[in-house]
Amino acid sequence: MIYTVTLNPSIDYHIWLDAWREGEIQQAKKERKVAGGKGINVSKVLGILGMESRALGFAGGFTGAFIRQELEQEGIVHQFIQLEQESRINLKIKAQSETDISGVPPHIPPEALAALSRQLDQLTADDVLVLAGSLPPGVPEHFYQSILKRLGPRGVRVFLDASGKALADSLPERPFLIKPNHHELGELYGVAISTPQEAIIYGKKAWEAGARHVIVSMAGQGAVLVSDHGVYTADIPRQAPVNSIGAGDSVVAGFLYALLQGQEIEEAFRFAIATGSATALSEGFCTREKIGELIPRITITKVEG
Numbered sequence: 001m002i003y004t005v006t007l008n009p010s011i012d013y014h015i016w017l018d019a020w021r022e023g024e025i026q027q028a029k030k031e032r033k034v035a036g037g038k039g040i041n042v043s044k045v046l047g048i049l050g051m052e053s054r055a056l057g058f059a060g061g062f063t064g065a066f067i068r069q070e071l072e073q074e075g076i077v078h079q080f081i082q083l084e085q086e087s088r089i090n091l092k093i094k095a096q097s098e099t100d101i102s103g104v105p106p107h108i109p110p111e112a113l114a115a116l117s118r119q120l121d122q123l124t125a126d127d128v129l130v131l132a133g134s135l136p137p138g139v140p141e142h143f144y145q146s147i148l149k150r151l152g153p154r155g156v157r158v159f160l161d162a163s164g165k166a167l168a169d170s171l172p173e174r175p176f177l178i179k180p181n182h183h184e185l186g187e188l189y190g191v192a193i194s195t196p197q198e199a200i201i202y203g204k205k206a207w208e209a210g211a212r213h214v215i216v217s218m219a220g221q222g223a224v225l226v227s228d229h230g231v232y233t234a235d236i237p238r239q240a241p242v243n244s245i246g247a248g249d250s251v252v253a254g255f256l257y258a259l260l261q262g263q264e265i266e267e268a269f270r271f272a273i274a275t276g277s278a279t280a281l282s283e284g285f286c287t288r289e290k291i292g293e294l295i296p297r298i299t300i301t302k303v304e305g
């Protein structure tokens, strides 16, 4: 079974304005409220691809009830631990440019954290675990690292989408995949990364530090992959994004799906990037049709190894 963990899920409240005008009352043109958070998005995209997963994490209040209900409507099995405090609401304002405001997260009490750890302790070598997204208050910064330490030696493959210290500390525990974007990878090494060549240099450092596959996503510039199988770049068709929310999560889901389908690394990377781009070029998430359309338009080049 694939388990996704979203410690800090949200209602993503997307709102479209003609233009952002500070200090004024404005009428929205359109709005959309969806269950969000990185692990949840991975479960949703796996669902679109026809692959079952189980969503874990914490959820509370009316926002938590909304998140659970939406997952049920989409046929995604979940086992969220109930919180007394409300899950957050993240605002995504689409005007001349996109502005994201992340809501205040709930505090996670120790007993909720212990309940999640008990769920994760049931996993075996047949399972894949996706740990994705920010850590709400109450969750120690080394939480992802400690899960990797416990489950890695049992043969559980862990896909990790984290940033900052939570990512840095996890690298020696050999996560199967990490997927920082170029800003997050730059932050990890205290540099600014703006080209695929630079992403390769620092992606290799993360690989040397222990991550077995490093996909550095670079929004409209595509991505690079550093792995035991070599170093690859993915060039994508240049187009203005329709929606970039969830594009990174779609890359993680696409890579996981393709590998479990038995695809070789190069084709799995192509599929992952097609999945990310299909989401970036759609209003909601990718569709199978859009992914199929994009696959032949993505150029994968093996640059080393």
Ligand SMILES: Nc1ncnc2c1ncn2[C@@H]1O[C@H](COP(=O)(O)OP(=O)(O)O)[C@@H](O)[C@H]1O
Residues within 6 Å of the ligand: 180, 181, 182, 217, 218, 219, 220, 221, 222, 223, 236, 237, 238, 239, 240, 241, 244, 245, 246, 247, 248, 249, 251, 273, 274, 276, 277, 278, 280, 281
């Ligand atoms: N403008 C775009 N055109 C085509 N694909 C895009 C665009 N923006 C993002 N993507 C796709 O989505 C992937 C993830 O985007 P990115 O913004 O790097 O991730 P994150 O959402 O984690 O910040 C990219 O590798 C690319 O495949």
Ligand SMILES: O=P(O)(O)OC[C@H]1O[C@](O)(COP(=O)(O)O)[C@@H](O)[C@@H]1O
Residues within 6 Å of the ligand: 008, 010, 012, 035, 036, 037, 038, 039, 041, 090, 102, 132, 133, 134, 135, 244, 245, 246, 247, 248, 249, 250
């Ligand atoms: O847990 P974080 O890092 O605050 O991210 C949560 C936000 O990221 C998302 O999962 C989207 O992530 P990506 O755009 O990186 O794929 C949103 O649904 C959510 O609002």
